[in-house]
Amino acid sequence: MIEVKEETLESTLIRVIQGLHSSESRLVSFTKKIQPLNPLHFFEAGLTLHMNRSYWHSTIDDFVMVGIGSAVSIHEDSQAISSLEEKWESVLKEAVINNPYQIPGTGIAAIGGMAFDPHKPKTALWNKFTNNELRVPTFLLLVNQQGTFLTTTILVDGMDDPKLLIRQLADQEKALLSYQNIDHKKPVIVGREEVEPEQWKETVKHATEYIAKGQVEKIVLARELRLTFSEEVGLTDVIKQLIDTQPTSYIFAYEKGTDCFVGASPERLIKLEGNQLLSTCLAGTAPRGRNELEDDKIGYQLLHDEKNLQEHDFVVQMIKNSVEEFCQKMEIPKKPVLYRLRNLQHLYTPVRGIFKEGYSIFDVIEKLHPTPALGGEPRKEALSYIRESELLDRGWYGAPFGWIDSNQNGEFAVAIRSGLIQGNTASLFAGCGVVRSSDPEAEFEETRIKFLPMLTVLGG
Ligand SMILES: C=C(O[C@@H]1C=C(C(=O)O)C=C[C@H]1O)C(=O)O
Numbered sequence: 001m002i003e004v005k006e007e008t009l010e011s012t013l014i015r016v017i018q019g020l021h022s023s024e025s026r027l028v029s030f031t032k033k034i035q036p037l038n039p040l041h042f043f044e045a046g047l048t049l050h051m052n053r054s055y056w057h058s059t060i061d062d063f064v065m066v067g068i069g070s071a072v073s074i075h076e077d078s079q080a081i082s083s084l085e086e087k088w089e090s091v092l093k094e095a096v097i098n099n100p101y102q103i104p105g106t107g108i109a110a111i112g113g114m115a116f117d118p119h120k121p122k123t124a125l126w127n128k129f130t131n132n133e134l135r136v137p138t139f140l141l142l143v144n145q146q147g148t149f150l151t152t153t154i155l156v157d158g159m160d161d162p163k164l165l166i167r168q169l170a171d172q173e174k175a176l177l178s179y180q181n182i183d184h185k186k187p188v189i190v191g192r193e194e195v196e197p198e199q200w201k202e203t204v205k206h207a208t209e210y211i212a213k214g215q216v217e218k219i220v221l222a223r224e225l226r227l228t229f230s231e232e233v234g235l236t237d238v239i240k241q242l243i244d245t246q247p248t249s250y251i252f253a254y255e256k257g258t259d260c261f262v263g264a265s266p267e268r269l270i271k272l273e274g275n276q277l278l279s280t281c282l283a284g285t286a287p288r289g290r291n292e293l294e295d296d297k298i299g300y301q302l303l304h305d306e307k308n309l310q311e312h313d314f315v316v317q318m319i320k321n322s323v324e325e326f327c328q329k330m331e332i333p334k335k336p337v338l339y340r341l342r343n344l345q346h347l348y349t350p351v352r353g354i355f356k357e358g359y360s361i362f363d364v365i366e367k368l369h370p371t372p373a374l375g376g377e378p379r380k381e382a383l384s385y386i387r388e389s390e391l392l393d394r395g396w397y398g399a400p401f402g403w404i405d406s407n408q409n410g411e412f413a414v415a416i417r418s419g420l421i422q423g424n425t426a427s428l429f430a431g432c433g434v435v436r437s438s439d440p441e442a443e444f445e446e447t448r449i450k451f452l453p454m455l456t457v458l459g460g
């Protein structure tokens, strides 16, 4: 990584291109502070340029990233996260980074996600999505408390004409920064299909019986809801509504041609900023009450419910054991508290640590994913049960989705409360932690509520 300062993008490009052989290529990035703008206008503008869009929004931190296009993307259909890390490092190795701001998310940053279970055969539903993927957007807008920043990243080779590139980038930038419109047309659902609900309940029942035999203690089972709309869904409005209705979640979107993976997840997997590590244990669920009194009563019951506490504790123990290795100091409260969302409340235990040097966010993801919040306990047995019994191709649902920058900062959420939108159809996904005392009807109802964050913004 070469860091340069006080150069313009133009002078950097000219200098870099002149120094390259014709077959050599190099990534060049340039970050500048710009006037505040509506990130959703920027996102919508990406559509007019026909470039793939990426979106990440940590509502709790007021931290928004909007990516337009792709300067480089790392696809990995192999199973190992470590090979993704190797490729990410090789992308950065010779990159020329012109960034006067040492702010997380500036400089070269990538947004991406991965498959929940790379060992499960992929169906046609997810054929545009690889097992592991990181995309360095051509234009990356970052909005945080310190301001609005635009990073432009481009892969050049010795044959490129710097003047032409500069002109193209300037035109595109102008189009992105001046756009001030969102299509607010609401999706209209014309078809709705719960995929095999009775069979799903059977699988839950079977899982409880299997758990009773003692090989495994918790298995997370998910199901799918398919929707058809009267016309193509407008993504920007979906994101806008998710921001409005899920103000304590991570909002994310990743577009690949006509497909887009979208969601609003309350579950942080890992956040790294400098040497500060944060993770979250989130498992155990109850609905919200119709009024404050009822809400508090349900919350109190959830905090004392043995079945939900058990579901939760598997996650706490596993995350604690996994993250310990990477931390000098760790803080985990003894008891969970409530985490309230619009449609439901969860048991929540935050995890804080001081990150040791010599490790990366990839190491932590590899160790953590999937936690018992999405896989089960023990992991191996639960995963093979899911692989064999679940009717679903989870694709990127339930897997880490987030961003990473060239300074080792990054954050990944567990991509739940999500769906895959494909033109005028969508598949939504929801799962729940099955333990020995699970009741199939109650788990079915829990997943029904977990569809709501996405279903509501899609007109359901
Ligand atoms: C699997 C999902 O959620 C997970 C399962 C939970 C549960 O069973 O109580 C709660 C939160 C998440 O860890 C989902 O939303 O699809």
Ligand SMILES: [Mg+2]
Residues within 6 Å of the ligand: 283, 284, 285, 311, 432, 433, 446
């Ligand atoms: Mg549950």
